Amino acid sequence: MIKRLKYQEIDFEKYNRCIENSVQKKFYAERIFLDISTDKNWELLVYKDYEAVMPVPLIKKYGSQIVHNPKLCQQLGVFSKIDSLQINDLFYHFLTKNYAIRYYTFNDINALSESLITRKNFLIFPDKYETVRQKYSPKRKRKLRLDQEVLDNSEIVKNFDLETVKNFIRSTGLGADAKDLEEFINLLSKFYLNDKLDFYGFFYHQKLINMIAVYREKYSLALLGTFNDRNYVKLSGSSYLIDKVISENIETKIFDFEGSEVPAVEEFFRGFRPELRPYSCIQVSKKDLILKITKKLFFLN
Structure with a gap:
């Protein structure tokens, strides 16, 4: 249902169209903003044929790639024509299961079942x-x-x-x-x-x-x-x-x-x-993040 794409695998024509037509449209998710702010170090989660997308910025830390919003990037999350609680939850669970996360934000339109930290905008x-x-x-x-x-x-x-x-x-x-x-x-x-x-x-x-x-x-x-x-x-x-x-x-x-x-x-x-307009975020302590990375490496070995 959710596909994980590396940067070079992204169909940017479809991605740009999805962002442009999304009800959550934010400049933070525009390709040029993400390319500059992450130095092109970001991936994409895609629902079906780009019906909904979630950009995932990455940084190299503690010997692993971890999710962390870049400087000045306030809100990301899910972008789609209609904001769907069910689809947003699918993205949330895929993200938390498959990535080590330090700090990631959803946008002020995204509805989620999870009770997350909120910040003001x-x-x-x-x-x-x-x-x-x-x-x-x-x-x-x-x-x-x-x-x-x-x-x-x-x-x-x-x-x-x-x-x-x-x-x-x-x-x-x-x-x-x-x-x-x-x-x-x-x-x-x-x-x-x-x-x-x-x-x-x-x-x-x-x-x-x-x-x-x-x-x-x-x-x-x-x-x-x-x-x-x-x-x-x-x-x-x-x-x-x-x-x-x-x-x-x-x-x-x-x-x-x-x-x-x-x-x-x-x-x-x-x-x-x-x-x-408050928005939600996932924020994980350094201690818990290192613990998750260590467990992942242990199971890989």
Whole structure:
């Protein structure tokens, strides 16, 4: 019923058609996103003749291939024309039986019989900008009313010099592990160079003080990063940038905030009054994962 395909065995014409016509459609499952974020290290579970599909990202860890969502890939799961509890359960059981899983997420549409951990995500669905902005919290509306001096001495610049982008991320990524930060910068750069991501910068007196990274698909936009010079936090440049992108796109595209488990970040997102759309995930501790891999190797021997 469920077939497991290696990357080179995937019929991408059928896969792309399934994603395009799916009720769960997410840019995370688009081939270009997965190819870049996993370096083409992903497999596919297929129901019948691509009636439903489940992409499975892999990483090499503990001497084995394990399932782990790549950086910036929030939701995967099952994609099909009609979301089916029965079919989703088939995929779930096949996945958990045949793979060692560290972290895997389903999407916010997928219905499952299993009770899994849930995480938060926030979306604004297409509507007239005036209607969307009217829903903003009073605090967010105040933050968007910039002083005249700031208006006179600031500008929004889209897709400026990539080295400036990288250096700004490094300078504002306080507390981040250096290796993880460079991997994050490299991934954003690859999306940008493949024409899938835009950087918006808020310049004040010609100095870059805020920047956002927005992934772009024809049906949605996703906020993959927000970067701020803490010396100018009161100017609310990030709010201004996000509102700018929303104003230019919200009539035809979903705006995806990518969610957060950090209370301060969640509060910031909620100021735009998005809809809460939780999604389910499988998360296995390192200890339990190593135990499963060890048992598998024992039985193979």
